[in-house]
Amino acid sequence: MPELSSLDIDKIASLCKRRGFIFQSSEIYGGLASTWDYGPLGVELKRNIKDHWWNRMVWERDDMVGLDSAILMHPDTWRASGHVETFTDPLVDCLECKRRFREDHLDGETCPECGGELSEPRMFHLMFKTHMGPIEEDASIVYLRPETAQGIFVNFNNVLTSTRKKLPFGIAQIGKAFRNEITTGNFVFRTREFEMMEIEYFIMPGDDENIHKEWITDCLSWFKDLGIKEENLRVRQHEPDELSHYAKNTFDIEYKFPWGWGEIQGIANRTDFDLAAHSKMSGERLTYFDDATNKHVTPYVIEPSTGVDRTVMTVLVDAYSEEETLSASGKKETRTLLKLEPCIAPVKVAILPLSRNEKLTPLARSVYDLVRNSDSITGHIQFDDAQSIGRRYRRQDEIGTPFCVTVDFDSLDDNSVTIRDRDTMDQIRVNIDTLVSELTIKLK
Numbered sequence: 007m008p009e010l011s012s013l014d015i016d017k018i019a020s021l022c023k024r025r026g027f028i029f030q031s032s033e034i035y036g037g038l039a040s041t042w043d044y045g046p047l048g049v050e051l052k053r054n055i056k057d058h059w060w061n062r063m064v065w066e067r068d069d070m071v072g073l074d075s076a077i078l079m080h081p082d083t084w085r086a087s088g089h090v091e092t093f094t095d096p097l098v099d100c101l102e103c104k105r106r107f108r109e110d111h112l113d114g115e116t117c118p119e120c121g122g123e124l125s126e127p128r129m130f131h132l133m134f135k136t137h138m139g140p141i142e143e144d145a146s147i148v149y150l151r152p153e154t155a156q157g158i159f160v161n162f163n164n165v166l167t168s169t170r171k172k173l174p175f176g177i178a179q180i181g182k183a184f185r186n187e188i189t190t191g192n193f194v195f196r197t198r199e200f201e202m203m204e205i206e207y208f209i210m211p212g213d214d215e216n217i218h219k220e221w222i223t224d225c226l227s228w229f230k231d232l233g234i235k236e237e238n239l240r241v242r243q244h245e246p247d248e249l250s251h252y253a254k255n256t257f258d259i260e261y262k263f264p265w266g267w268g269e270i271q272g273i274a275n276r277t278d279f280d281l282a283a284h285s286k287m288s289g290e291r292l293t294y295f296d297d298a299t300n301k302h303v304t305p306y307v308i309e310p311s312t313g314v315d316r317t318v319m320t321v322l323v324d325a326y327s328e329e330e331t332l333s334a335s336g337k338k339e340t341r342t343l344l345k346l347e348p349c350i351a352p353v354k355v356a357i358l359p360l361s362r363n364e365k366l367t368p369l370a371r372s373v374y375d376l377v378r379n380s381d382s383i384t385g386h387i388q389f390d391d392a393q394s395i396g397r398r399y400r401r402q403d404e405i406g407t408p409f410c411v412t413v414d415f416d417s418l419d420d421n422s423v424t425i426r427d428r429d430t431m432d433q434i435r436v437n438i439d440t441l442v443s444e445l446t447i448k449l450k
């Protein structure tokens with residue numbers, strides 16, 4: 007794989023646009039800064055990542071349940087959680103070129119763009135505000151949630167009484183969050199509207215340090231199962247001065263992006279901060295009755311929290327690859343491919359008739375129906391008969407389709423087709439009767 011420079015993020019963004027992964031939001035009006043829309047393939051990729059996470063974190067465990075809470079919440083939620091008071095970033099302006107920066111993201115004391123003098127930092131609030139109801143007054147202010155976590159904390163009693171879970175147990179949620187970031191950029195890495203996959207894992211106070219370590223291991227292994235190369239992942243502990251107001255200790259899982267290491271997941275020990283704060287503000291006791299001691303305890307919380315869009319960005323960067331190959335006529339050319347794990351690839355299998363010949367099409371269509379109606383292969387199956395077979399292979403490589411099935415003229419006689427492997431370009435011939443079982447094994 008070539009070394010990606012920060013410029014190459016433009017290459018990935020351009021592939022994403024060309025092939026229908028990610029588009030600039032409101033592009034026909036000139037776009038809206040750092041907001042993005044997911045196209046036909048992007049939506050499949052994103053959905054596969056979320057499903058993979060939900061399978062692993064909820065369905066495969068018996069100590070987890072799910073939740074889908076509202077984006078708009080009672081404004082007291084954000085007073086209790088400390089966000090109204092402290093969810094700010096230090097903003098500095100360059101007095102020369104007028105650009106704005108987050109002070110904590112700067113290495114030096116001058117403007118990184120023009121070397122100009124910087125203003126004193128001002129604290130800038132990150133929560134988006136809107137008004138509920140017809141009258142725009144202070145009393146009607148509500149916030150767009152900057153994390154999904156608070157929806158989990160305020161529902162603690164509801165989930166506990168409806169599920170009768172015992173400690174330790176967790177609540178998982180996937181949903182949108184909004185932050186009025188000062189500096190955005192690097193494509194979908196930092197945006198103002200994004201999706202999060204969060205877990206609040208409730209435990210007995212005192213068990214926090216061990217369970218924190220277990221979650222770090224589990225989360226790292228989840229990223230590796232997405233196919234992300236181990237050498238591009240690391241765990242970094244927060245310095246005391248970077249800890250959020252609620253955290254006793256936090257570890258970030260970071261990825262080696264072309265511009266340097268960047269956080270893809272935060273795993274925080276939030277202690278009993280949130281449940282205690284909401285108990286106090288609401289007057290509702292958010293505790294757990296411990297049968298062993300006959301006492302109410304306020305559970306501690308370990309919180310693995312990751313961005314869906316940032317995970318999309320990570321798998322795209324990690325899977326992007328360029329290889330020198332020879333064309334059919336012997337000319338050197340560059341093959342671009344996304345080496346995505348089959349579990350997250352937006353298209354699992356493409357069925358390609360060698361040509362649009364009227365004899366081939368019915369057989370190719372029946373192979374397409376066979377694969378997409380099979381019980382053992384789930385996900386998007388594509389039928390593609392436009393353009394030359396070489397171009398279609400190149401297109402499928404570029405969108406990360408792990409396997410192409412080619413129906414050719416021999417298929418009419420021998421009832422066999424060719425399975426082409428995206429990464430090796432090796433081709434094997436299989437009988438149509440065994441095609442589904444062959445693909446099922448390969449897609450596992």
Ligand code: GAP
Pocket residue numbers: 152153154155185187194195196197198199200202204269270271272309311312313314315316317
């Ligand atoms: N509830 C904990 C929490 O919100 P965080 O470290 O601020 O923690 C968690 O965010 C994750 O959400 C990050 O690791 C990142 O993957 C994602 N994230 C945060 N801000 C983001 C943004 N502006 N754009 C895209 N993803 C973001």
